[in-house]
Amino acid sequence: DQIDLARLSSLRELLQTHGFQFKKQLGQNFLVDARVLERIVDAADLIPGDGVFEIGPGAGVVTQVLAQQATQVVAVEKDRALAPVLDTSLAGLNNVKVVYADVLDVNLNEVWNEFSNCARVSVVANLPYYVTTPILFHLLESGVPLHNVVVMVQKEVADRLVSGPGTKDYGALSVAVQYYAEVDKVLRVHPGAFIPPPNVESEVVRLRVRKQPAVIVPDQTLFFRVVRAGFAMRRKTLLNNLSHSFGFTKPDCEHLLLCTGIEPRRRGETLSLDEFARLTSAIYEKLH
Numbered sequence: 001d002q003i004d005l006a007r008l009s010s011l012r013e014l015l016q017t018h019g020f021q022f023k024k025q026l027g028q029n030f031l032v033d034a035r036v037l038e039r040i041v042d043a044a045d046l047i048p049g050d051g052v053f054e055i056g057p058g059a060g061v062v063t064q065v066l067a068q069q070a071t072q073v074v075a076v077e078k079d080r081a082l083a084p085v086l087d088t089s090l091a092g093l094n095n096v097k098v099v100y101a102d103v104l105d106v107n108l109n110e111v112w113n114e115f116s117n118c119a120r121v122s123v124v125a126n127l128p129y130y131v132t133t134p135i136l137f138h139l140l141e142s143g144v145p146l147h148n149v150v151v152m153v154q155k156e157v158a159d160r161l162v163s164g165p166g167t168k169d170y171g172a173l174s175v176a177v178q179y180y181a182e183v184d185k186v187l188r189v190h191p192g193a194f195i196p197p198p199n200v201e202s203e204v205v206r207l208r209v210r211k212q213p214a215v216i217v218p219d220q221t222l223f224f225r226v227v228r229a230g231f232a233m234r235r236k237t238l239l240n241n242l243s244h245s246f247g248f249t250k251p252d253c254e255h256l257l258l259c260t261g262i263e264p265r266r267r268g269e270t271l272s273l274d275e276f277a278r279l280t281s282a283i284y285e286k287l288h
């Protein structure tokens with residue numbers, strides 16, 4: 001039988017037995033709330049035949065439950081000191097493979113070979129907050145087929161991920177992630193749900209990855225460059241930010257915006273994905 005790690009006393013005992021010390025710099029806040037655990041796994045909407053890629057299994061609290069519901073689980077943990085802990089908590093679960101590495105160094109296309117028996121693959125992760133954005137992009141840009149991505153993130157990041165044009169939290173991160181996925185909030189989580197408690201509020205979000213990106217662009221790298229340029233200085237107009245970033249003269253840039261049907265004095269934060277895509281096409285034409 002598995003140790004019930006969602007019970008605080010069992011988790012503490014397991015960590016103590018192996019002399020484990022939390023490393024703040026690795027974003028180690030382990031979940032000890034059974035209700036939150038249930039909501040995270042439910043959001044992944046797993047069925048037999050599914051594969052799950054977990055980032056940062058920690059002591060294996062979430063991993064145990066994933067292994068019961070999915071066909072194959074691959075978990076990547078950076079901290080090797082957790083190996084004896086995970087060997088104990090995951091003992092007897094023969095559909096889990098733990099890889100000790102920094103997830104940013106992992107070639108996801110290679111890992112996906114482990115999922116050859118799986119109809120679809122989702123990601124579940126209680127993320128280390130210091131690398132949330134690089135990890136999301138590592139996943140989304142890898143091109144591996146993803147079904148749901150259920151992640152616990154800092155509340156402020158969750159707000160940015162779901163925000164639309166014209167709101168204060170809308171920025172380059174919102175546009176870039178919404179290009180790949182439909183995003184919705186699942187659950188707000190208070191610091192007391194973890195040991196040790198983090199200094200920030202958390203939120204679970206779900207990314208339902210699109211089969212095709214939300215908009216069609218002639219060059220994806222250019223699209224992301226246009227988006228970053230659009231938000232470069234939030235208080236400046238598109239005209240200013242774009243002419244500065246791309247080295248266009250003001251009149252040229254004004255002309256380009258007007259031809260795209262975008263008022264040059266608008267700010268980047270008011271542009272929809274579709275408008276950023278049209279702008280990318282216009283800049284692409286101008287550069288080629």
Ligand code: SAM
Pocket residue numbers: 026027028029030031032055056057058059060061062076077078079101102103104126127128129131
């Ligand atoms: N999943 C566990 C839970 O819910 O209790 C632990 C979550 S804890 C917030 C984040 C985990 O990610 C830690 O175990 C940490 O060691 C691991 N981690 C931190 N940086 C990582 C990286 N770059 N690659 C892989 N794992 C990482």
